[in-house]
Amino acid sequence: MLPNRSDEAKKIFLSHGFDKHLRKMKQLGTTALLAALFLGQLAGCAMSGSVGPTAQAVDDATIxxxxxxxxxxxxxLKATEIDVGTEQGVVKLSGFVGSADSVAAVASVARTVKGVRSVRNDLRLK
Structure with a gap:
């Protein structure tokens, strides 16, 4: 009986130590895949702490x-008639207050909050 080609190929493969190389390549491939997944997760975590749009939106909401x-x-102050919005640390105040002193007081209070870069005061008197 003639040897099967696949049997012959296996003998050559094993005789030259290719099986060890193949196992090593599989291990390296698995290690590389796991490292890529880990680094991808790490990069995702690092990006969420950046000053990009997502991080800024969270900071703005907190402000x-x-x-x-x-x-x-x-x-x-009557907070029910005052609207507050924040974009990139700039606070915009709008709505109505009862006195000119209240206009200044609301802006002053807003400036005391951590993270406020500036205040745009568009409050109006009733």
């Missing part, structure tokens, strides 16, 4: 909430 909370804590 807006902080300004609203500071306004509510001040009993002299």
């Amino acid at each position: 807006t909430a902080g300004v609203k909370a500071a306004i509510v804590r001040d009993p002299a």
Whole structure:
């Protein structure tokens, strides 16, 4: 009986130590895949802490909430008629207040919140 070609190929493959190289390449491939997945996750975590749009939106939302909370804590101010928005650390105040002193007071309160770069005061008197 003639040897099967695949049997002959296996003998050559094994006699030259290719099986060890193949196993080594599989191990390296698996290691490389795991490293790529890990680094991808790490890069994703690093990006979420960056100053990109996602991180800025979170910071802006935190600043807006902080300004609203500071306004509510001040009993002299009517927070229900004041709108607060934040974009890239710039707080925009709009709405209505009862006095010119309140216009200045709301802006002053907003400036005390951590992360506020500047305040754009568009408040109007009732």
